[in-house]
Amino acid sequence: MADPATYRPAPGTIPTDPGVYRFFDAFGNVIYVGKAKNLRQRLNSYFADPAGLHFRTQTMVRTAAKVEWIVVANELEALQLEYTWIQQFDPRFNVKYRDDKSYPWLAVTMADEFPRVFVGRGAKKRGTRYFGPFGQAWAIRETVDLLLRVFPMRSCTQGVFNRARSSGRACLLGDIGKCSAPCVGRVSPEEHRGIAEDFCSFMGGNTGGIIGRIEREMYQASADLNFEKAAVLRDSLAALKRVQEKNSVVLKEGVRADVVGFADDGRQVAVQVFHVVDGRILGERGWIADRADETPITELLEAFLRQLYAEDQEIPPKIYSSVEAEPELEALLTVRRGANVAIRVPLRGAKRALLDTAVRNAEENLAQAKLKRSTDLDARSTALTEIADAVGLTEPPLRIECYDISHTMGTEVVGSMVVFEDGMPKKSQYRRFIIKSFEGSNDVAAMDEVLSRRLRRLLDERNSDVHVDATTGEAAKFAYAPALIVVDGGLPQVNAANAVLERFGLDSEIALVGLAKRLEEVWLPGEEYPVIMPRASEGLYMLQRLRDEAHRFAITHHRSRRAKHVVESVLDDVPGLGELRRKALLTYFGSLRKLRQASEAEIAEVPGFGPTLAAAVKAAVAGTGGEAINLTTGEVTEV
Structure with missing residues (x-):
């Protein structure tokens, strides 16, 4: 690969005007086309420290052997020229959206x-x-x-x-x-x-015109006493109306628009489009694209609409998008359509509801793409190998455990442990931890307690005479040692976790990494600088899944405890209400709001309750007004 310094333009030679640039490989093929409001500022960013560039961008600048640019009058001309060149050269490093499935x-x-x-x-x-x-x-x-x-x-x-x-x-x-x-x-x-x-x-x-014409012909045939023809037209009319019913009205009659919903997880972007004709959805389609770099979502919208309307797709007068569009994009589509095109982000009403549906479909497509990828054996093998190389293991880590801490302002502190074996979640071995030794927002101390409890159990069960289940033949709950432990956080969390491993004498047996959220950096104990895994790598993707799953598991546990704590604190002083009856109340009503709204007679219907205890509960919850606790999510809302 070429060193970008060998073809970097001389300082001061790149203009500061708007323009379009092309990167060429050693064979003269165009490999990337881009536009910029300021050519000098944009092109200099490609020749900065390669460590700060996205992996795909690094690959592009090292594959390239030459860069050229053309200055244009304004941003609209830059957008038009970029569109033309992408169509002409089909550069391999530009973002390409692909169908998420084959659509008929x-x-x-x-x-x-x-x-x-x-x-x-x-x-x-x-x-x-x-x-x-x-x-x-x-x-x-x-x-x-x-x-x-x-x-x-x-x-x-x-x-x-x-x-x-x-x-x-x-x-x-x-x-x-x-x-x-x-x-x-x-x-x-x-x-x-x-x-x-x-x-x-x-x-x-044109459903109204066709149906109206057939209705007139049917009535005329009836008036002419041509009842056979009238019956045929009547059946035709019924068939057309059945077809109409299949496509329910979502917007006002006469509306022609495309509804574009985006979902972005930082690694891939999914798009769902509904084609609305005469107020009805007459077509739909979804796309998935790998993110090439940290490109703003507005530029991803530009790239997508250019691709969508380059495929002989008729450009509608209105496009409702979940992403704001630049004025130049509207102007480009207006020129191509030969009439006005408006790109809007609806905020309320039927248009917003339809857009939300498109976004939900895009999120579902993204989730399905993730699931398909995670269940792919080759992808999992590649991911484990890449993780082993990054961490310095001699063989892929077949068992990985990830830990996370969750709390609200230092209260109800909980920890979670999730387990992946052979790159797949093993939910039967997930574990929750309640932190009892302290209160406060000290994530490092909480991680110390969680890992200490887990590793102590590991050593205890190893030293136990009976550490294998005689029925299943599987090891006891904590008897398996992980090949790799992942903690959610940067260097402080990693060093704290490594201190626990050293205390138990397991630092040479179990590898340890931390995954920092902001830049997705992989931290190793005692290292001054993080390991930067390629953003498009399968290994980083698996570490992200581990981290996200541990976070989901921890926050779910925390919310359930927070909801239980709030409700139980209201009922603590009710005489005769023990733990079992409190649990029965929570199960029966589900939320404090519903309990407060219930009458004494309804409370008395709960198993184990009578009129006297129901009256005491009603008196206790009557003065709590203003808060509703959802026992599923743990969310506290004003009512």
């Missing part, structure tokens, strides 16, 4: 003499009209089946069409009225094209 399209081959309708996947072809994409292939096939009763256009393959034409006999679809049978001349090419255009018009959102 509804296609109508309008370039054919007899247009054909079908459901398919893959790249678009010239001369074919596309609708969607759709979430489920079976749903759109069912819709097409209903519409063919109203618009009996051709849906057969070319081979079937040619055989019917040569034999002079229509297929089954022609006999049952789901095809107008142009293959045997029942309709002319012009008549069949008219049917296909009506089909496309209906799918394109």
